[in-house]
Amino acid sequence: MLLIPCPWCGPRDEPEFTYGGEPAVRPGPAADISDAQWGGYLYMRGNDKGPHREIWCHSFGCGQWFVLERDTVTHAIFSARKP
Numbered sequence: 001m002l003l004i005p006c007p008w009c010g011p012r013d014e015p016e017f018t019y020g021g022e023p024a025v026r027p028g029p030a031a032d033i034s035d036a037q038w039g040g041y042l043y044m045r046g047n048d049k050g051p052h053r054e055i056w057c058h059s060f061g062c063g064q065w066f067v068l069e070r071d072t073v074t075h076a077i078f079s080a081r082k083p
Contacts, residue, residue, distance in 0.1 A: 005080045006058045007066050020055035020065065022046065049073050055083075 002014040027033045069078040
């Protein structure tokens with residue numbers, strides 16, 4: 001289990017949080033992109049090994065979203081910051 005440092009509440013156990021995915025740049029207006037591009041934005045993720053930025057929500061705490069930087073291999077957490 002991870003001990004995740006919420007920027008507002010401090011360190012808490014992982015079950016209090018909800019994983020929100022990888023930060024991704026939202027594509028342009030729907031009229032300007034294809035269904036395949038929109039599907040890629042919604043569902044395709046890199047799932048890279050090593051240092052990685054993720055979005056998390058402290059859903060059973062303060063309810064705030066934040067950016068967590070951690071190593072996906074060792075689960076070492078480098079930082080947690082407000083978006």
